[in-house]
Amino acid sequence: MTLKTVADRVGVSAMTVSNAFSRPDQLSAALRERILAVAAELGYVGPDPAARTLARGATGTVGILLTESPQHAFYDEYTIAFLAAITGELARAGLALTLLPSGRAGGVIPARDVAMDGAIAYSCRPGVDGVDWLRKRRLPLVFVDQQPERDHTSINVDDRAAAAAAARHVVDLGHRRVALVTVGRDAPDPREAPSDYMVARQRMRGWLDVLEPAGIEPVVRRSEYDSPEAGAEALRDLLDGPDRPTAVLCFSDALAAAVVRVAEDAGLRVPADLSVVGFDDTPLARRMRPALTTVHQDAAEKGRLAAAELAAAVARHRAGEEPVVRRLELPTELVVRESTAPPPA
Amino acid sequence: MTLKTVADRVGVSAMTVSNAFSRPDQLSAALRERILAVAAELGYVGPDPAARTLARGATGTVGILLTESPQHAFYDEYTIAFLAAITGELARAGLALTLLPSGRAGGVIPARDVAMDGAIAYSCRPGVDGVDWLRKRRLPLVFVDQQPERDHTSINVDDRAAAAAAARHVVDLGHRRVALVTVGRDAPDPREAPSDYMVARQRMRGWLDVLEPAGIEPVVRRSEYDSPEAGAEALRDLLDGPDRPTAVLCFSDALAAAVVRVAEDAGLRVPADLSVVGFDDTPLARRMRPALTTVHQDAAEKGRLAAAELAAAVARHRAGEEPVVRRLELPTELVVRESTAPPPA
């Protein structure tokens, strides 16, 4: 059941049937009607997408490569808002979004083996080899929340400045004993071996930009993942020590929420005994009691932009034009809510 | 830069290069090494996915068609957990997941035009034409939370029984003035024109199965979407009336949360003045204060199962075997928390 079947039945060439489906202006309305009618009668749905993809050189699909497993991505409200915005914007360009598992299963490496017109790499660490495959395939690429590269458009926020603003806030409140709860896989001392993950590294730098000049030596806790459990784990022992911190700066709202929970379980009041600052300003931050002081960044706008940039890059690529590489930096803003206060007397 | 380029350079046939990449057991290790080395040197990444898809008849991708826009899907925690589980399970089978926008943009209808090996239709109403396209393409399909069809495996819960359990709970507590807040597009009287959306219809039936025999005439409020705003809107006028309901049964936790918020804004105490029951048992239900009484269903298991069934169906389809159609029904359980109590005296 192919174009040919329909063509023979109607008594025209295959090309004419192809045109009936894909380029209506290339034949008379009457013939087109007849072809479509016969196709319907034969149960022919339309041109096979795989064959069309090969012949046209375009798939109508772009991929997104997420940190670790896509599965993990769904636990973070920030990522979800980002994804939602992407799908919305892509739909306007008639593109579907494929979630690429970063690993390999049964010899299949999706980043290498899935047909697509372009891809977004979101928050990937340098080691993730999915990114490598995408690069090698010379696909139009947009990098979000990760190390920019010369040949590809990237979208980031000024994580360093944003983190510095958060640190400045607690220092201004008078805190001297500060803990940093962040993510990444490296040694706990940030100055020795900064995180391999660019965003974490930049936020760490931002925090230290303010804390060090103030003569504050922060305690650092790192967990591999940005999950609530990790946050809880990271903090638990901190609260037992004699020099318990009076303020905690967190890599994300998710970590901050966990920190607050652990602190309250330990009998501490937030913010009276402990100030906590998050990052991202997810819905969670507003929902929490006390509402979380955090750094706002616009996930929806980031997603919309990423999708729009990628769609444009794909269109240019298809037209044989030169790629346009942009470095976009979205604004952030410290949002002071109820989880921060001066340290206990 | 194709297989041929590499083949000519090495001095072997294109087929041998294809085998070097895709079927290592078909050639000597030494030759394979040489081919891979030359390929790397030339910057040849591997077989072009589009061409391979056409020749093999398989894409390595399955689609998911979501109610309305995928964008909307991301606002619901239940759907998110479901998606997370799907991607996790699919990754094990080496499959990527493509989110199919249900609409059309610029003449592109993803459900018709995107190459894929199979698809999940999730919570789609009968009218959604994406499902139609998928059916016509004779793709392996799994239906989740929607009307089962003869030729395709479906996964559901017994929505009717689950809703009945929720209704039984409030009736047992002594409530006589009950409101139903649900979704769907039809007339407000459920007996006249039941919702076109099967899940909503079943839950409505379940509620009525209990309420009617008890002689209770519920007030019904329907909104088109399962969103918090819709829930708020639906309830607002109800609380003003003289015969204000003392219990509200909701289609989802999201709606229930909105109902609680509106009630509290109106000065009512939950559950003392108003009992509220949700559906799904999302994390939100546990997080709420008061914690929400709701019907538990396992989103992760549903997703895992859907993905596993689809992967199996795709494998069978590829092997030319007969499809196996299953009707899976997952268990539910009423979880009584703090949002329900006897009606005010």
Add this chain to the structure above:
DNA sequence: CTCCAGTTCTTTAGCGCTACAGTACGACAG
């Protein structure tokens, strides 16, 4: 009546790969 342009349909030539059916050749039994 000729010529040109516009419309409508056809022909040709792939897109880049893989399934399958070979061929060549060495090893090994009879």
Add this chain to the structure above:
DNA sequence: CTGTCGTACTGTAGCGCTAAAGAACTGGAG
């Protein structure tokens, strides 16, 4: 020395479609 088998590689023939160029016909201007 012949026949059989297994391994390693090649040739052929598509997969189903579309871009691009060409042919046939129409109608109107000159």
